Amino acid sequence: MQHEIVHAFGAGVYCVFIALFLLASRIPRTNPGARWWAAAIGCALVARLSFLFLAPLKDPALSNVVYGSFTILEKSFMAVGFARFFKIGIHPWLVALVSGTTMLWLLTSWSGLPVPLIRSPVYAAFNVFILGYVLWFIVRTELDCLPLIRRVMAAAFGALLLHWACGGPIGALYPSWLDHGFVLGTALAALQYMSLLAAILSLFQRRLLSAEAKALTMAFKDPLTGLYNKHFMNNLFDQALLLATRPHHLVAVYYIDLDNFKPVNDKAGHAVGDKVLVCVAQRLKEAVRSTDICARLGGDEFTVIATQLEHQEQAPEIARKLLARLAAPIEVGDQQFVLGASIGISLYPSHGSDLSLLLEQADAAMYHVKSSGKSGFQLHGASWKPSAEYKAEAAVNAAARPG
Numbered sequence: 001m002q003h004e005i006v007h008a009f010g011a012g013v014y015c016v017f018i019a020l021f022l023l024a025s026r027i028p029r030t031n032p033g034a035r036w037w038a039a040a041i042g043c044a045l046v047a048r049l050s051f052l053f054l055a056p057l058k059d060p061a062l063s064n065v066v067y068g069s070f071t072i073l074e075k076s077f078m079a080v081g082f083a084r085f086f087k088i089g090i091h092p093w094l095v096a097l098v099s100g101t102t103m104l105w106l107l108t109s110w111s112g113l114p115v116p117l118i119r120s121p122v123y124a125a126f127n128v129f130i131l132g133y134v135l136w137f138i139v140r141t142e143l144d145c146l147p148l149i150r151r152v153m154a155a156a157f158g159a160l161l162l163h164w165a166c167g168g169p170i171g172a173l174y175p176s177w178l179d180h181g182f183v184l185g186t187a188l189a190a191l192q193y194m195s196l197l198a199a200i201l202s203l204f205q206r207r208l209l210s211a212e213a214k215a216l217t218m219a220f221k222d223p224l225t226g227l228y229n230k231h232f233m234n235n236l237f238d239q240a241l242l243l244a245t246r247p248h249h250l251v252a253v254y255y256i257d258l259d260n261f262k263p264v265n266d267k268a269g270h271a272v273g274d275k276v277l278v279c280v281a282q283r284l285k286e287a288v289r290s291t292d293i294c295a296r297l298g299g300d301e302f303t304v305i306a307t308q309l310e311h312q313e314q315a316p317e318i319a320r321k322l323l324a325r326l327a328a329p330i331e332v333g334d335q336q337f338v339l340g341a342s343i344g345i346s347l348y349p350s351h352g353s354d355l356s357l358l359l360e361q362a363d364a365a366m367y368h369v370k371s372s373g374k375s376g377f378q379l380h381g382a383s384w385k386p387s388a389e390y391k392a393e394a395a396v397n398a399a400a401r402p403g
Helices: 002-025 033-057 060-086 092-108 121-140 147-173 177-220 230-244 262-268 270-287 314-327 355-371 391-400
Strands: 250-258 293-298 301-309 330-332 335-337 341-348 376-379
Touching: 002 033, 002 177, 033 060, 033 177, 060 092, 060 121, 060 177, 092 121, 121 147, 147 177, 177 230, 230 293, 230 355, 250 314, 250 355, 262 270, 262 335, 270 293, 270 301, 270 314, 270 330, 301 314, 314 341, 314 376, 341 355, 355 376
Parallel strands: 341 376
Antiparallel strands: 250 301, 250 341, 293 301, 330 335
16 A cells, blocks of 8 residues: 555656646747656656556556656656757757667566566666766756756756666665655655756746846837937936935936937938937937936937036036037938037926926926027026037037047
8 A cells, every 4th residue: 555655646746747847838938848848747647657557457567667668758758858948969869769779678578577677777777877868967068047956956866866776776675665765766856857847937037037127128218219218207217316316416407409300301311310319319328427317208309317416517517518419410321410409407406306397497498599599508597508609619529529
């Protein structure tokens, strides 16, 4: 009865793993190794059930052949699944050759097999070879899984290898060890497949994190220029401001509207206009510091959030720098475009603490620049600064950076 309980327990454990591997394999874009491991566990389940259902026939040789055949298939499918999942160079032909040779020996030695089969040196050698072959790749190859999973995997395969290598001699000396050996083998096999399942789950986790990162990028980045978008400004501005701003420092909000951009789209086409916008975005990123924030609000409108300003006079200095960079000619293919920009500025906390209010104030200042002649900047509540103040600097930048 104890023998039957051992195999019933083993069959139950394998049923759980079959369900888990099959569920994992049904997830879209799951590595095919999961299906091979499900097939391997299925073979191990049939091997265990053969002892339960063939025992009443009183034919140990038949039980040995069925059990041994499905165990050979289990080890073969496990090795192939390992190669497919981790994309390593396990040679399928070598696994097939060793498995086929062992299977042929098993079928031709039907009546002369030892009882139980684990006492056979040939059968034990097959299991030792397959487990050792996979263990070699675990130890010597950089597997695409967490180091902890790899260590558990190596420990499980190594322990199973020793179990098969020592099980025959120990069983011959101590026949009562066989039932305990089956329990130990089941536990080690469960650990082995648990580590393989953990590798699948780890892959799912990395896929989810990657998908989440891409989703966040798509949600908060402008697809054309790579700058932050209006959605980011509305949802994460407060957090970004908190991280970028120190106590008693000012923050300047620049509302930037390009001058003379509409003729680019009208005459050269939207494809060329998009390239001009990409160049503008790159110049904005080059002109600001790592603690500043650049965003595209839509069309040819941009914003720059300059953080950690120690005094109000720094805001116009940054505006002049931005204007000079944007005034330099932009070359797309054999065409050259000279734009410029109108910039409105508001200050935090002097002009408010809410982003929408700061943008509204900076936008109003920008429109005042537009209506007063374009190509300049104006601080909210102050007079605008015309292009003459930075025209010389723009000429220097145009000569130094023609594109």
